[in-house]
Structure formats: C-alpha cells, structure tokens
Amino acid sequence: MSSSSTGLTENVIAQNAFKPDLGGTVLVVDDELPNRLYLKKLLSSYGCEVLQAPDGSTALEILHAQRPDLVLADVVMPDMDGFELCGAIKNLPATRDIPVIMVTAKGHIDDLKRGFDLGAMDYIRKPFDARELVLRVGNALALKRSQEALARWKRRMSHELELAGTIQQSMFSDVPCFASPFEIRIKYRASMDVGGDAYDVIALPDGRCCVYLADVSGHGVAPAMISAMLKATATELVRSFYERGPAYICNELHVRLCAALNNPSYYATLFMALYEPEEDRWVCMNCGHPDPILVVDGQPLPFPKGGGGIPVGMPLGPTRPYEEADQTILECSAGLQILLYTDGLSEAMHCETGEECGDGALQRFFIRVASDPSVIEKPDALLDLIEKENYAIGNDDCTAIVIRMTDPAHILQEEYIPIDLNAVSESCEEMERLVLEHVDEDVAARVRLVAMEHAMNVVEHSGLDAGSTMWSQLLINEHSCQLIFSDAGREWDHTAANAMEFDGDEYAEGGRGLTITNIAADSVERYRRDSQNVVSYLFRRQAD
Incomplete structure (x- = not known):
C-alpha cells in the first residue's frame, strides 16, 4: 500500500471516528429533487431523520402533522418562497418555536435582513460546504434541545413555585379577626407565586392582641423562605414574651434572624403593635417600616414618632438595637382606623406618569375607603382603589391590614x-x-x-x-x-x-x-x- 493511500485511509477513519450523531428530525424544503436527495443522504449519515417537501404548502402540512426539530428551506421556490414560508411558520403558535435555516444563493444584506426579521435563525449560502452545513444544522438542533430543556425546567419551576406559594399562603391567614374592641381585616397580594411579606394577628390572654407586618428585602424564593421563617419565629416570640413588650420581642427576633441569615442583603422592615385592653391602647415598635396611617371620622391623624429604625436581621450596630423608650404609644379613640401596609402600596408607579403613589396619595385613598361605612373589606377596597387610580401594584408584594376600633x-x-x-x-x-x-x-x-x-x-x-x-x-x-x-x-x-x-x-x-x-x-x-x-x-x- 502506498503512503498516499495509507494517508487517505487514515483520513477516512479519522472523519468517521469524529463524525457527530446530530439526531433530531429535519424538514428539507426545496423545489429541486436532486437538492433534497443530496441533503437527505448527507444529514441521514449524521443520524438525522429527514423529511422532504417540494414546496411551501406541503411543508406546512408536514409541520402540522409531524413537528420536526428544524426546517431547511430554500429561498427561491415557486408559489411560496422561503421568506413567505418562514413568515408562515413563525406566525403560527403551534410552529413558531421550530428553528428555520434559509438556504440561498442570495448574499445581499437586504435579503439576509429580511430573513432574520421574519424569524430565521441562520443562513447557508449556495454553493455550500457540506461540513459547514452539518455544523450549522448541529448547532441549530443543539440550541433547539437546550431551549426545550429550558422550557421544561421553567414549567417545572413554575409548578413548584405555584405549589410553594400555595403552601406559603396557607401559613398567612387573611381571615378577619373579630374582638370586642376592634375588627382586623387583611389583604395580601404577592408579586410572584411566592412573596416576601409576613404578618400575623395573634390573640393573647386577658384580651390582649398582637399585630405585626414585615417586609423582607428582595424578591423571589429566598425572601419567601425568610418570610416563612420570620413568621414562625415572630409568632413564637410573641406568645412567649408578650408581657415584656414589643421592643423585647423585636430584639429577640433581630438576634435570631442575624444568626440564621448572617447576610446584609437579607433583612426585614417590621411594624409590631400590642393591644393593651386595660389602657385601651396599642404599644408599637417600628423597625424601619412605613408608619401606619390613622383616620378618625374621615380626618387623618399624625402617628406618634418613636425610635427603632434599623430593620430586623440587618447585621449592623448593636446586638439588641431596640429600647423600651423606642416604643410608641397609640391611644385609641372611638372609630379610629389604622392602616398597616408594606411599601408595595406607597411605591406603586402610575401607569402614565411613572410617579410613585407615595404616602400622601395613599393616605387620601385610605381616607376615602375608611369613610365609607358600606365598605366591609376595606383592605381589598383600598388595593382596588389604587389600581382604579391607574397605579400598578403588581411589581412588589402588597399587604394592607386595617384595624378598626369599635365605637362603644x-x-x-x-x-x-x-x-x-x-x-x-x-x-x-x-x-x-x-x-x-x-x-x-x-x-x-x-x-x-x-x-x-x-x-x-x-x-x-x-x-x-x-x-x-x-x-x-x-x-x-x-x-x-x-x-x-x-x-x-x-x-x-x-x-x-x-x-x-x-x-x-x-x-x-x-x-x-x-x-x-x-x-x-x-x-x-x-x-x-x-x-x-x-x-x-x-x-x-x-x-x-
């Protein structure tokens, strides 16, 4: 055997050894039979199943019946050319995800742009090199498989997030609380399937009651998990230490969150109020949260200023940053209505002007809702009114809690x-x-x-x-x-x-x-x- 023939044999062996198995189903659309047969033979040798169509109409019928993984379409064809076929494929919901590679002798930039504008993913120019065609087809099929895997992952994640949201929602009851001196109603809307707001209304011995509302920083799964942990921890602390007051409870919560998270990116603003029936008052602690909005007889009242300030779980400053002197005393009066809210309401953006709702507009909206005695579900009505005023509240978690003190x-x-x-x-x-x-x-x-x-x-x-x-x-x-x-x-x-x-x-x-x-x-x-x-x-x- 000559050295030249030996080299040729080694070349063939090497090509076969590294010949990729592309897999997938490819639809070849070309009005020239020799072209279709050549592409069928070439791609079949690389593990592809090849379907053939002599024109665009036949190609669309095959696409609906068999859903190939890739379309190789010649540009110049009678009746329906490759551009029209590509546009038809991309306009149909059932086929728009199938990638299209245009095969053409045209090389003008306007032709290329037209194909890409219609949704083609790639071009192969005639006369083409077989190796280039195989590489481009292989890349297209690999991308298609990656996109399908990503779509499956997204569906699975969506299902799991929906399930997680259902479980999380079961932890946060929006059931009203009816007690002798007050009525409490709640509305919670998460911006995703899971949310980062946490709240609870806790009935305590001797007619006492604790209400708290927290907003965990960030969005997504991590804040949602933190909110669930915060709720479980805060409620346990309230039941154990309510007699020591909100400042003590918030300190204990702060210590536990810092130890569990140890991450300055995750913390929670928190407002907690403990009702004392003997004095008919709420003892409040604000940890970096928006102040409540107060309304009596259709008129706003200022909320007494207190200390606090730092959010719970933020690893800055002293270990126990809250003092009893930071607590705020809210004396109750007949007909007093208290709105606790997360900043998803006040930071809602106007759909036309882009301006934030702000505390001022939110106060006006709450006055309108609070002043209407025919409205029972005031938190629901407030969120509906904000949306009616053309503010978008779906970009952040939104929680509204309304405490209505009963007029004796x-x-x-x-x-x-x-x-x-x-x-x-x-x-x-x-x-x-x-x-x-x-x-x-x-x-x-x-x-x-x-x-x-x-x-x-x-x-x-x-x-x-x-x-x-x-x-x-x-x-x-x-x-x-x-x-x-x-x-x-x-x-x-x-x-x-x-x-x-x-x-x-x-x-x-x-x-x-x-x-x-x-x-x-x-x-x-x-x-x-x-x-x-x-x-x-x-x-x-x-x-x-």
Whole structure:
C-alpha cells in the first residue's frame, strides 16, 4: 500500500471516528429533487431523520402533522418562497418555536435582513460546504434541545413555585379577626407565586392582641423562605414574651434572624403593635417600616414618632438595637382606623406618569375607603382603589391590614351565652328588643331569627358541654346591623356551609338552619380562627 493511500485511509477513519450523531428530525424544503436527495443522504449519515417537501404548502402540512426539530428551506421556490414560508411558520403558535435555516444563493444584506426579521435563525449560502452545513444544522438542533430543556425546567419551576406559594399562603391567614374592641381585616397580594411579606394577628390572654407586618428585602424564593421563617419565629416570640413588650420581642427576633441569615442583603422592615385592653391602647415598635396611617371620622391623624429604625436581621450596630423608650404609644379613640401596609402600596408607579403613589396619595385613598361605612373589606377596597387610580401594584408584594376600633356607642349587646337553649332564647329576645329601638321590625325579626338558628346550631352540634359559652356581639350604625358569634366547638365545614344555600336540601336535618341564616342575613362571613368558629352576619338598614 502506498503512503498516499495509507494517508487517505487514515483520513477516512479519522472523519468517521469524529463524525457527530446530530439526531433530531429535519424538514428539507426545496423545489429541486436532486437538492433534497443530496441533503437527505448527507444529514441521514449524521443520524438525522429527514423529511422532504417540494414546496411551501406541503411543508406546512408536514409541520402540522409531524413537528420536526428544524426546517431547511430554500429561498427561491415557486408559489411560496422561503421568506413567505418562514413568515408562515413563525406566525403560527403551534410552529413558531421550530428553528428555520434559509438556504440561498442570495448574499445581499437586504435579503439576509429580511430573513432574520421574519424569524430565521441562520443562513447557508449556495454553493455550500457540506461540513459547514452539518455544523450549522448541529448547532441549530443543539440550541433547539437546550431551549426545550429550558422550557421544561421553567414549567417545572413554575409548578413548584405555584405549589410553594400555595403552601406559603396557607401559613398567612387573611381571615378577619373579630374582638370586642376592634375588627382586623387583611389583604395580601404577592408579586410572584411566592412573596416576601409576613404578618400575623395573634390573640393573647386577658384580651390582649398582637399585630405585626414585615417586609423582607428582595424578591423571589429566598425572601419567601425568610418570610416563612420570620413568621414562625415572630409568632413564637410573641406568645412567649408578650408581657415584656414589643421592643423585647423585636430584639429577640433581630438576634435570631442575624444568626440564621448572617447576610446584609437579607433583612426585614417590621411594624409590631400590642393591644393593651386595660389602657385601651396599642404599644408599637417600628423597625424601619412605613408608619401606619390613622383616620378618625374621615380626618387623618399624625402617628406618634418613636425610635427603632434599623430593620430586623440587618447585621449592623448593636446586638439588641431596640429600647423600651423606642416604643410608641397609640391611644385609641372611638372609630379610629389604622392602616398597616408594606411599601408595595406607597411605591406603586402610575401607569402614565411613572410617579410613585407615595404616602400622601395613599393616605387620601385610605381616607376615602375608611369613610365609607358600606365598605366591609376595606383592605381589598383600598388595593382596588389604587389600581382604579391607574397605579400598578403588581411589581412588589402588597399587604394592607386595617384595624378598626369599635365605637362603644355602636355596641348594643355583648355577652357570653351559656350552651343552653333557654339561655339562647332569652338572649335572642333581648337582641330583638334592642334592635327594635333603632331599626324597623323587619330587620329586628331577621336578627332574632338568625341569632336563634345560629345559637341553637351551636348548642346542638358544636360538641361543647353545658358549662361552656359562646361569645356574641351585636353592633349597629347608621347603615347596618352586625351580629358576630364565636365558639370553640368542633370545626365546621365552612366551605360547605357557605354553599348550603345553593346546593343543600334546605329542609334536611342540619342544613335547614344554615339555609335560613344565609337567606335572612344580607351577607355572611364564616371562618375558623384561633380554634374558634367565627361567623359575622350583616343586615342592611332600611333607608328612613
């Protein structure tokens, strides 16, 4: 064997040894049969499955039926040229992700630009080198596989984030809190499936209550996980150390977050308020958070300034940066409404001007919502109003908590009713008598009917013993009458109870009372909170 033939043999062996297996399905579109056959033979030798189409119309039929991984399209073809075919592929949702390589003898920059503008990913000029064509096809197929893998990863991450958001949301209840001196309502909107805001309303012994709202720095999974940790830690600390006050609790929270995070990029602004019923006041601690907005009788009130300042978890300054002197005392008054919020509301950008909402505009919006007694879900209404005023609040997590102090003059009756039918009957008669002093007979009769049905249901089905009680509160203002019940009996199926009016047999045992209360009251809210069944019935007053 000659040296030249030996070299040729070694060349062939080397080419075959490094011949890549491209894989994938390639659709070759060319009106010239010899071109199609050559490309089929060439690409098949590299592991591709090759489909053929003599024109654009046939190519579109094949694309819909088999979805190849790549299209090699000749530019110059009768009827539908390569540019038109490329445009058609990219205009259809089902095929727009399939890459297109244009094969052309045209080399003018305008032709290249036209193809790229239509969505082509690459060009191969005729006459082409087989090795160049194989390399470009291989790159296109590899990119397609990478994009598909990325799309699968995104779908998986989206599903996992959605699941994480559902789990996180279950940790942050937006169920209202009804207590003798106040009502608290919450609205939370995350900018992603998971969010970085944290909050809780914690019922404490002797009529005390703690409310806190935190905003973890950043967006995404890490702040969401930190918010969950913060909530669990803060709530545990509140239950353990509420008698020591907010400053002590915030110091302990700060120490624990610094130890757990040890990262200056992650911290949380926090506002915490502890209600003291004996003094009828909130003792507050502000750790770098926006001050609450206060409204009474449609007029704003300034929030008392205090210390604090540094966010919890920020590893700067002293180990325990908060002093008791930093606490702020907020004295309550009848009808006082308090808005706690995260900066997603105040920093919402106007869709036209690009200006931030700011605390001033937010205060005006809250005054409008707080001054409308017909609005029950004030946090929801506030967020809706901000959006109605053309501010975009979807770029950051948004939480609004509204504390509405009850006007004692609006409380007609408040008592703990024994789990006894006679006691229930007497209490409901007294409710009707009190309501009749303010409203017409129709509303009074509906109040008594609902009270009787609800209280009897608790007596008969709650599982509470005869020594137990249920709490009730009857309130009235110029627009409505509200009746609230709370009991520690076995948990109701509140979803089924709310749907009973539409799906249940209204005369069936156990369903009749629910149906009556759903119909007799103008609105009904049923919740499970702090191991209590809580139901609020609202009756609209007739216009005088």
